[in-house]
Every structure is written in structure tokens, then in C-alpha cells.
Amino acid sequence: MEKEKLFGLIDLNWRFELTKFKLVRWIFKSRWFPLLALIFNLSVFIIILLAGFIGGYSAGNYNFGVMIVWILWWVLLMLILVPFFSRMWCMVCPFPLFSDWFQRGKLFEINTGKHRGLNLKWPKHLKNMWVMNIGFLVTTFFSGFFTVRPYATFVLLGSIILLAFIIGLIFEKRTFCLYVCQVSGFQGLYSQFAASEIRHKDEEICKKHALKTCFLGNEKGYGCPWLLTPFNFKKNTYCGMCLECFKTCPHDNMGFFLRVPGKDLLIDEKRGMDEAWKAFIMLGIAMVFFLSMQGPWGILKDMVRATTLKGYLTFIAIHSAFSLLVMPGIFFVFSYLSKLASANKEVPLKKVFINFAYTLIPIGLGVWIAFSLGIILPNGSYILHIISDPFAWGWNLFGTANFPWTPVFTGLLGYLQGATLIIFYLFSIAYGFRLSKQTYPDLNQAKRGWIPMLCFLTLITLTFLWLYLG
Amino acid sequence: MRILLKIILLVVTGIIFFTGLAFAEEHFFEIKAKKFSYTPNIIRVKIGDKVKIRLVSEDVTHGIFVDGYGVETRAYPGQDGSFSFVANQPGRFTFRCSVTCGEFHPYMVGYLVVLPNARFYLYALVVLFIGGANLFFISKKKA
Ligand code: SF4
Ligand SMILES: [Cu+2]
Numbered sequence: 001m002e003k004e005k006l007f008g009l010i011d012l013n014w015r016f017e018l019t020k021f022k023l024v025r026w027i028f029k030s031r032w033f034p035l036l037a038l039i040f041n042l043s044v045f046i047i048i049l050l051a052g053f054i055g056g057y058s059a060g061n062y063n064f065g066v067m068i069v070w071i072l073w074w075v076l077l078m079l080i081l082v083p084f085f086s087r088m089w090c091m092v093c094p095f096p097l098f099s100d101w102f103q104r105g106k107l108f109e110i111n112t113g114k115h116r117g118l119n120l121k122w123p124k125h126l127k128n129m130w131v132m133n134i135g136f137l138v139t140t141f142f143s144g145f146f147t148v149r150p151y152a153t154f155v156l157l158g159s160i161i162l163l164a165f166i167i168g169l170i171f172e173k174r175t176f177c178l179y180v181c182q183v184s185g186f187q188g189l190y191s192q193f194a195a196s197e198i199r200h201k202d203e204e205i206c207k208k209h210a211l212k213t214c215f216l217g218n219e220k221g222y223g224c225p226w227l228l229t230p231f232n233f234k235k236n237t238y239c240g241m242c243l244e245c246f247k248t249c250p251h252d253n254m255g256f257f258l259r260v261p262g263k264d265l266l267i268d269e270k271r272g273m274d275e276a277w278k279a280f281i282m283l284g285i286a287m288v289f290f291l292s293m294q295g296p297w298g299i300l301k302d303m304v305r306a307t308t309l310k311g312y313l314t315f316i317a318i319h320s321a322f323s324l325l326v327m328p329g330i331f332f333v334f335s336y337l338s339k340l341a342s343a344n345k346e347v348p349l350k351k352v353f354i355n356f357a358y359t360l361i362p363i364g365l366g367v368w369i370a371f372s373l374g375i376i377l378p379n380g381s382y383i384l385h386i387i388s389d390p391f392a393w394g395w396n397l398f399g400t401a402n403f404p405w406t407p408v409f410t411g412l413l414g415y416l417q418g419a420t421l422i423i424f425y426l427f428s429i430a431y432g433f434r435l436s437k438q439t440y441p442d443l444n445q446a447k448r449g450w451i452p453m454l455c456f457l458t459l460i461t462l463t464f465l466w467l468y469l470g
Numbered sequence: 471m472r473i474l475l476k477i478i479l480l481v482v483t484g485i486i487f488f489t490g491l492a493f494a495e496e497h498f499f500e501i502k503a504k505k506f507s508y509t510p511n512i513i514r515v516k517i518g519d520k521v522k523i524r525l526v527s528e529d530v531t532h533g534i535f536v537d538g539y540g541v542e543t544r545a546y547p548g549q550d551g552s553f554s555f556v557a558n559q560p561g562r563f564t565f566r567c568s569v570t571c572g573e574f575h576p577y578m579v580g581y582l583v584v585l586p587n588a589r590f591y592l593y594a595l596v597v598l599f600i601g602g603a604n605l606f607f608i609s610k611k612k613a
Contacts, residue, residue: 057573058573059570059571059572059573059575060573060576061570061575061576062570144574148573148574148576148577149573292577293577294564294577294579295579296507296508296511296512296564296579296580296581297507297511298504298506298507298508298509298511301506301507301574301577301578305573305574378537378564378566378576379576405568407535407537407566410537410538410564410566411537411538411539411540411559411563412538413537413564414561414562414563414589414590415589418589418590418593419593421593421597422593422596422597422600425597425600426600429600429601429604433604433608443611443612443613447608447609447611450608451605454601454604454605457601458597458598458601461597462594462597462598465590465593465594465597466590466594469561469562469587469589469590469593470562470587470590470594
């Protein structure tokens, strides 16, 4: 069989194992990792919370909490972590630490016995992204507060950590991460595009290994806290990269691989409306965020920061309707056109809609990367200020407290944003036609059915291009 | 490919710039700054035009910094600031408040559009070209 090549150049099955290097493997198998990184993160997190609390209602651009979270963390997440390393944030995320600790009764050693808490199973019909979809959308209603007010960041992060703990008391393992966390959904969605993956190395070894310790756990580590079956899972979506399977596998059969970005998009497993809507919601939010934060319209800013209740409610209504109804509605029309154009009568419209929704993942990620460039280049220099004076107490820890606001390369911002959109548009259409072939069995149907979708993707790209530089 | 694009952009810009110079105009804008927006919030000029800006504050101290041009001034209540520059780069540039003026300060921005917005049109053309090429290659595909 001929090899599938992305852009006619890169073998889609190419992968390169990073854990074949002894040092990396040793780190991945050590119980100290990611625990140490996690504890370091927790300490930063505590400073963030403190700074958020102390900072109160002051302007956020001189606050440690607001800047670290919304400039550094968010941008790092969208620019580097998710596109290159999948859910690497989850690997070192401090949110569920307390619930893990409570359930296991141990922080470092392994508890092979019973776990504390109720350990209930999450309801079956909620085993998808819907709770996270709604949770994330609702969180963005308050974007005009927590991205600028220290106290609001404190409340937001504090409640996430509290919620993680409460869910951990009631439900088993990382149920919170899998189905509730606001940060989880979009990471899961976009990590399908990521340029790396954790997978088994040799299928045969897994088949022969009757006692699946990666799932069950053993004295070296816990069974997958994310309730996956590491021996055969195929998509990054729900892999939190906690690395337990590296520790529990007696055959060293788990690996961390570099791969071709976007490979998961072609894997027809657990595709659904929940992930389709996640893709719409993320595009909708990007648009609304851009208009209100990087656009020049004072009216929108006043709505988002709730100067009047009416304005604020209007913002919430339009924002929600746009993400939940308008975007999916337009996409539905194009899906319908695709089915018509293909002249295929058997394929259910729902399947057309869902399959093609995955073409929105690359361009969606591109839109967010471009948006993030618009945050970090103008505002990155504030970070130098706040690391020297985290509590605004007049400290000067690193001598950078008086560093003036310095926008970096903002003259090139438009070029960079445009180039980003174009690169991710390329990925979207490259995977798009393959998804068309998966949707329509016949090549000619797939060709015709692809045309409306290509139009949609082009339209979306042009729209954001116009927003960012037009 | 990218280098080619850059060269094309450069040539296009060059032509526009020099033809533009011949018809350069002078523009004066009085921009009012008020938490957290500018009026006018979008200013349009042609490439080669000389732009003079006076910033007037209507509440607290604000500033204005123009991306790509690097010019900046501040306005204190009752004391205006001003600067001028020659709009020699085409495209849309954000201008931003440069003095922390309240919680939404980082979002206090406006646009300077130096026409023709060559980089937008160029990028849009590239997108359309890629889309067309995709269609072409796919139509040629055989089972
Ligand atoms: S899902 Fe959320 S809480 Fe869990 S590890 Fe990821 S970011 Fe942290
Ligand atoms: Cu201001």
C-alpha cells in the first residue's frame, strides 16, 4: 500500500520516540516526576492566589496573579504546550493535587489498597465534553473581570481548585479532569492536533501481557487515573500525560513520541457532537475575545466589563447565541450542501456534520495562537515588572521592577498573525479532504462533498484574517 | 515560497509608496481618550501621508503608542500631547494606551489604517490561492 503523505511530503505514520533516550525514560519512570514539577507549580500557584487576594480590585497589569495566569500561562498553553506537547499542562497541573492526595492517602508512595472517598462512577450520559463546553463558555462571561482584576482571578482559580477537590471526594480518580475542568475541554480538543503523543510501542507485547497493569496499577504506580486503557488508546484527547503507565508497565512498552501534527483527526473514535460543539465554541469565543479585547470599540468593552447590567446581559446573550447556535448553524448549512453535492443518499447528515467539524481543529488552534500573539507581544514586558514586585509592595527582587512597558515586534503582529492563520488553514484543508474520504465511501462523492467544506474553511480563515489585519 | 512572497510584498509596497509620495497629504487628527477607548477609534490615511496627532484626555492620564511606528505621547487631564510621523508602512496598526489608566488599560486600543492595506490583501490572496490549488489537485486525484 502507498504511504499516506501530508502535503504530499510527510509520512503520516512517522513518529520518533523521545523516551528511547535513557535520561528521558529514567525521568518518565521516576516517581519524582512529574511530582516535583507539580509541587513547584503549586508554589507558584500559591503566590498567584495570594497576589490575587492582596491585589483586590487594582488594575491587573501590575498584578502577579493576573499577569502570570493570563499573559504567561495562557499564551504558553496556546502557543507551545498544546500544539507541541498535547496536554503537558495537565502533567504538571496543581488543581487536582489535593484530591489525588486525599483519595490515595499518599502523595509520593503508592497506595495499592482501597482509595478514600465515594469513588462513584461519572454518569454515563455525561461522559463527554458537554459539561466542560458549558463550563468554559460560562467562564468566559466573566472574562472582563478575571483577566483584569486580581481578586476575580483569585476567585476563579480558588473555585476551580475547590471544585476539583469536591468532585474528587465523590467521584473516582480524575473524573474532574476528564469531564469537568474548564481548562480540560479545549486542551483535549486541540491536543488532537499536537505534535506529540503517548502510546504503546509494540502492540504484540501488550496483547501478550494478560494482566494489564497500566490499567489496574501495581506497586510501581497507579492504574490510569484518567480511566484510559493505555495499552490500546488511540487519541490524545483524554490522556492527561500523568506518566503512571510508564511506571506500571513491566515491559517498558509505553513511549512518548514526536509525530505529525493532527494525526488524531483521522482517527474515528469517540467522535461526537460534544467535540464538534467544542470546536464551534472555541471559534466563537476567539471572535468575541478579539472584538472586545483587541478591537477598538469602547461600547463592546463597556458591555464586557458590565458598566450597565443591560449591556452585560446583551453581551452574554449574543456571545452564547453566537457560539452555541449561529456558528453551528452556518456550519450545518455547509454540511447539508456537502451532502447534496456528494449526491450520496446513505450517509447520515449527522455523520457529515460531525466528521467535518474536526477540520475546524487546526484552524481553531491557529486562530487562538494568532490571538495569543496579540496578547504576549504588546504586554509581555509587564511580566518583568511583576516578577520583581509580585505583591505590589515596592519590592525589586530581580531589579526589573521599574522596567517600562515595552511592546515587542508589535509592528510585525499582523504579519505573524496572518502567517499563522495561513499555516493552520493548510493543515485544516489537508486533513479536510481525508475526512471527506472517510465520510463518503466513493472518491468522486468525496471530491464533490469536499467543495462546500473547503469554502467554509476558506471563509472562516478570511474572516479571521480580516478581523486580525483587515 | 516565503521569500518569494516577501519580495512581491516589497515590490508592491515600493510601487505604492513611491506613487503615494507624489500625492502625499497632511492629516491632522484630534484623538480624545477616555476610559477605555479613543474617539475616533479608527483613523485612515494613505501611504506617504504626513500624520499629525493630538491626544486629548477626557478623564485620567492616557497615552498613545503606535505599533510599527514606535511613536508615543501622553495626555494629562488639561494638558494635551502630540506627535507627527510619515505613514510610510502600509497596513493596519494598533495604537495602544501607554499609561496604566485603569483595569481595562491593556485593552484600550485603536487602529491606524495606512491604505492600501497591502498585507491584508496579499494574505487573503494567498489563502484563496491555496484553496484553489487544493481544489485543483483534488480534482486530479485518481482512485
Ligand atoms: S484537566 Fe484540568 S485540573 Fe485536570 S490536570 Fe488538566 S488542567 Fe489540571
Ligand atoms: Cu488609557
